[in-house]
Amino acid sequence: MLxxxxxxxxxxxxxxLSVLSIVLQSWRNGISPMPASGVVRQxxxxxxxxxxxxxxxxxxxxxxxxxxxxxxRRCPGKRLTGIENSSIPLWASRLLAGIxxxxxxxxxxxxxxxxxxxxxxxxxxRSSYEHADIVLCxxxxxxxARLADKFRQELPPGAVVISVCFALPGKQAVxxxxxxxxxxxxxxxxxx
Numbered sequence: 001m002l003x004x005x006x007x008x009x010x011x012x013x014x015x016x017l018s019v020l021s022i023v024l025q026s027w028r029n030g031i032s033p034m035p036a037s038g039v040v041r042q043x044x045x046x047x048x049x050x051x052x053x054x055x056x057x058x059x060x061x062x063x064x065x066x067x068x069x070x071x072x073r074r075c076p077g078k079r080l081t082g083i084e085n086s087s088i089p090l091w092a093s094r095l096l097a098g099i100x101x102x103x104x105x106x107x108x109x110x111x112x113x114x115x116x117x118x119x120x121x122x123x124x125x126r127s128s129y130e131h132a133d134i135v136l137c138x139x140x141x142x143x144x145a146r147l148a149d150k151f152r153q154e155l156p157p158g159a160v161v162i163s164v165c166f167a168l169p170g171k172q173a174v175x176x177x178x179x180x181x182x183x184x185x186x187x188x189x190x191x192x
Contacts, residue, residue: 035063036138039181040164041070047162047177047189048075048134055133058083060124060147065093067138067164069100072117078134082119083127093119129154138164145169151192161190 036044044067048057054077059068062082072080084090101113125146129135132155137144144166151161151168161168167188175189 035066036164037179037181037183037185039179040185040187041067042074043177043179043185043187044136044162044164045071045074047160047175047187048078048136051134051160053077055079056131057081057134057136058127058129058132059136060127061085061137061139061143062093062119063089063138065089065096065119067136068093068117068119069096071136072113073100079116080118080136082117083122083124084119085121085123087121090119090121125150129159130156132156133159135159135161136163137161137166139166141166141169155192157192159192161188161192163188163190 048055048071057068057071057078057080059080059082062068062084063086065082068080068082072078082093084093097113097117097119101117124143129151135151135155137147139147144163148168148170151159155161164187165185167173167186168190171190173188174191177187177189179185179187
């Protein structure tokens with residue numbers, strides 16, 4: 001009987017600690033992790049698909065992992081590393097990736113997801129982008145401003161940055177896509 005009484009308390013404590021963790025990390029980051037809508041994920045995957053062949057993708061601030069998963073699922077020949085500093089979204093994205101690797105069928109080219117998608121704990125402002133062919137961002141204006149110089153210094157020639165909602169200051173987009181969602185979300189594409 002005692003163990004049955006403790007289980008609801010443990011579950012409630014776990015949920016409370018998870019919420020507090022997300023709130024604390026959101027306060028530190030200046031924004032909470034937000035999943036992209038299906039329409040936006042498809043638009044980003046479409047832009048990644050325009051880049052032929054193999055590519056290393058880095059998702060700066062990968063949050064819950066839904067954007068990265070959609071891109072890798074739709075874009076054969078690409079590998080994605082998501083960088084996230086918030087524990088709960090990182091755990092959820094790793095869980096989602098693990099389930100997807102086991103459950104989703106191979107892409108049209110017969111390529112499996114295994115080995116093409118990983119999420120790591122890290123600081124997107126300190127991480128290196130020198131081997132990235134593509135960088136995905138769904139951040140906020142302050143983060144884009146902080147990353148603008150880093151991208152200029154580290155990205156190799158020909159690299160592409162795809163940003164959801166927020167433009168890179170001081171850089172002209174080669175293409176801006178307006179998505180068909182209720183918010184008319186913009187996706188900015190930059191070439192280096």
